[in-house]
Amino acid sequence: MSLITLTSDFGTKDHFVGAVKGAIYSELSDAKIVDITHEISPFNITETAYILKNSYKSFPKGTIHIVGVDSELSEENKHIALELDGHFFVCPDNGIISMIALEIKPTKIVEINIHDRVESSFPVLDVFVQVACFIARGGNLTVIGKEIEEFKTNVEIQPKVDHEQNQITGGIVYIDNYGNVITNISKKMFHEVGKGRNFKINARKHSFSKIFAKYNEVASNSTYSHQQYEGHKLALFNSAEFLEIAIYRSNLDTVGGASSLLGLAYRDTVTVDFINEPE
Incomplete structure (x- = not known):
């Protein structure tokens, strides 16, 4: 059974959270999904980093964390997947991960490159779910992206x-x-x-x-x-x-x-x- 967490600024009024969960179950019917929160202030990277840092360690090693805050793909805002402290994170490269990684360095980071097969304005649903389910099946990160050495840091956190x-x-x-x-x-x-x-x-x-x-x-x-x-x-x-x-x-x-x-x-x-x- 795969354990996948969701952290986002989607709120609960709209269909977004339900659609993401449905897509995960369509890929992995035995998945266990845990909502960390969907009440992040819109686009607030620092708030996301704080909540993620103080919640992920409570989950068992191997848990996959999908982070959907400020996730629209652009030249400045790439999508990454990484392994850190025995956990996997699928998220935008916008500084979200930098609070966790201040003291613990990622084991591996890749820039997700499946976007040429998926065009989407809702990447958490169409890209992050695919990547998370691939990892849950035991897939290697390097299959879904090119390995990179660095990620964006958020100086506001430090x-x-x-x-x-x-x-x-x-x-x-x-x-x-x-x-x-x-x-x-x-x-x-x-x-x-x-x-x-x-x-x-x-x-x-x-x-x-x-x-x-x-x-x-x-x-x-x-x-x-x-x-x-x-x-x-x-x-x-x-x-x-x-x-x-x-x-x-x-x-x-x-x-x-x-x-x-x-x-x-x-x-x-x-x-x-x-x-x-x-x-």
């Missing part, structure tokens, strides 16, 4: 380190369902650069000098009820080990989330300044 200024400059790459704001600053980078020093996190007019281990630590004073802490802002490293700015027990219908309450949006700059102790 924060910058200024060692002279003792500063990390990152940005907001994702806003989750609770309105929590996730940056591209990893826990690993924070500790490598900070080396245990005091720090100040700056996001617009808001600042933080403490990072909590979990959300409810902000309500650690037993004198008060948890309800009295609702709406408090905090910084922490989330389960994906990226720096996150959150509102304790946020409710988008009542209290609001960090994005709305703090005025933080996708692509906003977030900096971490490390403070040297006086000699």
Whole structure:
């Protein structure tokens, strides 16, 4: 049985997701299809990269991941298939894969070349499904494309380190369902650069000098009820080990989330300044 995941910005109102699943079942009747999400913001490569990085490892090795975001074929936007960390990805070469590949390099990458046999305005259906099913049958990547050495990187995903200024400059790459704001600053980078020093996190007019281990630590004073802490802002490293700015027990219908309450949006700059102790 083949395990194939789908990640896209198609939404669920239209026929696109159903058509892709139908095409897969027509090729592989025993396939197992898992929807990671179809609610990616339209054409948002950075958001796609974040979600893909933090979901693919939960699947068994050999899983095939079809990624349909900004997938229309052009000279600048080729289609690729690759093997990475024991998984296979079929996706556009638009930087989507670069967050996963920051630390783990692909074993093999090919530029898909079956387009001369298929003309399509819906490549996920007409091209990506064919490639995914071919891989699921045990096909070699080099049969469906020419092997290449490089793929496009997304510089927006990578924060910058200024060692002279003792500063990390990152940005907001994702806003989750609770309105929590996730940056591209990893826990690993924070500790490598900070080396245990005091720090100040700056996001617009808001600042933080403490990072909590979990959300409810902000309500650690037993004198008060948890309800009295609702709406408090905090910084922490989330389960994906990226720096996150959150509102304790946020409710988008009542209290609001960090994005709305703090005025933080996708692509906003977030900096971490490390403070040297006086000699």
